[in-house]
Amino acid sequence: xxxxxxxVLDVDGTIVRGEELLPGAADGLRALEDAGCSRLLFSNxxxxxxxxxxxKLEPHGVDVDPERVLTSATVAAAYLSRTYPGKRVxxxxxxRLESILEAADVELTNDPDxxxxxxxxxxxxxxxxxxxxxxxxxxxxxPFYGTDPDATIPVGDGRAIPGSGAILAAMAETAGREPDxxxxxxxxxxxxxxxxxxxTEPERTLVVGDRLDTDIALGERAGATTALxxxxxxxxxxxxxxxxxxxYVLESLAAVETILGSGAE
Numbered sequence: 435x436x437x438x439x440x441x442v443l444d445v446d447g448t449i450v451r452g453e454e455l456l457p458g459a460a461d462g463l464r465a466l467e468d469a470g471c472s473r474l475l476f477s478n479x480x481x482x483x484x485x486x487x488x489x490k491l492e493p494h495g496v497d498v499d500p501e502r503v504l505t506s507a508t509v510a511a512a513y514l515s516r517t518y519p520g521k522r523v524x525x526x527x528x529x530r531l532e533s534i535l536e537a538a539d540v541e542l543t544n545d546p547d548x549x550x551x552x553x554x555x556x557x558x559x560x561x562x563x564x565x566x567x568x569x570x571x572x573x574x575x576x577p578f579y580g581t582d583p584d585a586t587i588p589v590g591d592g593r594a595i596p597g598s599g600a601i602l603a604a605m606a607e608t609a610g611r612e613p614d615x616x617x618x619x620x621x622x623x624x625x626x627x628x629x630x631x632x633x634t635e636p637e638r639t640l641v642v643g644d645r646l647d648t649d650i651a652l653g654e655r656a657g658a659t660t661a662l663x664x665x666x667x668x669x670x671x672x673x674x675x676x677x678x679x680x681x682y683v684l685e686s687l688a689a690v691e692t693i694l695g696s697g698a699e
Contacts (some may be wrong), residue, residue, distance in 0.1 A: 436469035436694040438659070440634040442652070444643030445477040445487060447588060447666020448687055455494040456665050458688025463496060465691035471640070474632050478506045478618045478648055480555045480581035480598055481530040483537075502631070506582040506598075506618025507531050509627050510553065511538035513617050514579070524549035524571045526564055526601060528557050531581070546571035554605050554613065555581040556598040565604055572609035582618035584648065588667065620651035629656055642690060644668055646676045654678050663687055 443449060449459045466473055475487055475498065482505050488498040507530075514523060515538045522543040525532060535542060535553075543549055549571040557564070572578055585599035606612050618624050629636060636657035643649020644666025653660035662668055662680040670683065682693050 436471055437638070438469070438471050438640045438694060439638040440472045440474065440632045441466050441640040441642060441690075442474045442476050442628050442632070442658070443687075444645070444649045444666075445475050445490075446479065447644035448642060448649075448663050449475075449496075450490065450494075451665070452589065453490070455491075455496075456686065458665075458686035460494070460496070462687030462690045465688075465694060469691075469694045471694070472502070472632060472634070474502050474504065474628055476504045476619065476624070476628055476652075478582040478584050479587075480506045480510070480618065481528055482507060483530075483534050484508055504624075504627055504631060506624070507534045507555075508538075509624055510555075510579070510581045510617040511535045511540055512627070513623055514538070514540045514551065514553065518551050518577075521550035522548055523551045523553055524568065524576075525553050525555070526557055526560065526568050526605065527553065527555035527581070528559070531555055547574075549574075549576055551576055552578045552605075553581065554579070554598065554602045556587070557601060560601050560604075565608055568605050569608050572605065572611065578605075578609070578611065578613045580613040580616045582648070583616050583620075584645075619648040620655055622655055625652055625656035628652070640690075640693075642684075642687065646672060646678055646680070650676075650680045651678045653680075661690065661693065663689075 484500040484503040552571045580602040583599045584597040586594040587597040639658040641653030641658045642661045650660045660680045661682040
């Protein structure tokens, strides 16, 4: 049996790229299962709920329990619902995130003068008017949150599009204030949500992902063992200047088998 009881796995760049299963991903998932590790998928995608990844991975023969999936959208919805019950949230974000928030009983408002909280996120329709309207709310000093810090989102074929981090940067620069917290990876809020969902001790948990500043930082914050895979955003040249250092560097998720019985070095 493995020294690890559970694994937190990033999705995009770790298991899939776009709609394609990454080479070695199925082998890595099988190795975790054979080692008796329960798994939690954790994506910083702020446009998807827990059900999405079951549908995404099912064609590749990967069975996913929605209860074992977190996204920055679901973590943000749960946090806002729990922390600000009955308060009105002004959202700079897309319609999918809006639906996830509403399903969690988060009250939304389109009036910045009535907002009790501002949440910034990915929005393909982000505009000057949206920025100006969010400024009206932020100037009133209401709490300001972001779903995730990802400046870009990989969309396949080596291409990327601006992500939530780019929009949050515009909002922060305009308002002259940084978000009070990021709710998705790598925040302490996200780390707590992952550990609570798994129900395991951090020292018996492995966090695997392709981003140093979100996946590896999340694992470090949680006190878990971390493994960077080189199938997504980060490569070996990024390690020397990174603020966090992974315990392991793997060519792909397939190589997770080599560390399952070893513990951190």
